Amino acid sequence: MKLVLTPQTLPDVESANVIADIKGSEHPEQMVIVSGHLDSWDLGTGAIDDGAGVAVSIEAANLIQKLHLKPKRTIRVIAWMNEENGEAGSKQYAKDHEKQISNHFAAMETDSGAGHPVGVNIKANPEVKKMFAPVAKILQDSGAGILDLVEHCGADIESLEKAGVPAFSPIQDGRFYFNYHHTAADTLDKIVPKELAENSAVIAVVAYALANMERPLPR
Numbered sequence: 001m002k003l004v005l006t007p008q009t010l011p012d013v014e015s016a017n018v019i020a021d022i023k024g025s026e027h028p029e030q031m032v033i034v035s036g037h038l039d040s041w042d043l044g045t046g047a048i049d050d051g052a053g054v055a056v057s058i059e060a061a062n063l064i065q066k067l068h069l070k071p072k073r074t075i076r077v078i079a080w081m082n083e084e085n086g087e088a089g090s091k092q093y094a095k096d097h098e099k100q101i102s103n104h105f106a107a108m109e110t111d112s113g114a115g116h117p118v119g120v121n122i123k124a125n126p127e128v129k130k131m132f133a134p135v136a137k138i139l140q141d142s143g144a145g146i147l148d149l150v151e152h153c154g155a156d157i158e159s160l161e162k163a164g165v166p167a168f169s170p171i172q173d174g175r176f177y178f179n180y181h182h183t184a185a186d187t188l189d190k191i192v193p194k195e196l197a198e199n200s201a202v203i204a205v206v207a208y209a210l211a212n213m214e215r216p217l218p219r
């Protein structure tokens with residue numbers, strides 16, 4: 001067998017995270033991050049990794065606007081740059097916001113595809129899971145009521161996790177994710193619109209719940 005491998009490492013170029021805020025009505029300085037990553041592996045178009053995560057995050061903010069909900073804290077949508085090649089975007093964000101880490105109320109990332117969500121991963125003080133029981137009850141109606149305490153919620157929110165920011169991610173049906181992940185087959189036809197929409201709904205519920213929590217989350 002003869003393999004012809006063509007990868008090459010090119011020099012870095014300047015790029016950027018894309019950030020948009022829905023300003024909080026009571027605590028605008030406190031942030032709930034809703035995110036996915038903007039870059040992808042270069043073989044396919046990156047539909048499930050992680051176009052889906054970016055779309056779901058933007059749509060969650062859109063849903064909150066459409067429903068005329070007024071989050072008390074700021075909901076910040078971030079499309080992170082350079083997850084795949086060393087997380088330069090999220091690392092720079094953490095560095096730039098080092099002094100405002102305590103104002104980062106929570107961080108969420110969707111980066112496990114576009115499959116049906118069954119619940120929410122939580123990387124935080126175990127008390128947070130208890131505080132989230134009423135939210136899980138709402139999500140249960142759409143089959144997304146599982147709450148799972150985990151060690152890690154997402155590559156781009158890892159710097160924030162390490163700084164103590166409570167982190168969340170949807171638990172998604174990942175049965176087919178690795179059939180396409182980082183391959184030429186990661187294209188839009190692999191996404192089921194209904195399941196993508198279900199993810200947006202879960203993220204919108206969780207983001208709004210976080211933005212309006214009465215008590216701060218224990219760290």
Ligand SMILES: [Zn+2]
Nearest residue numbers: 049050083111
């Ligand atoms: Zn990814």
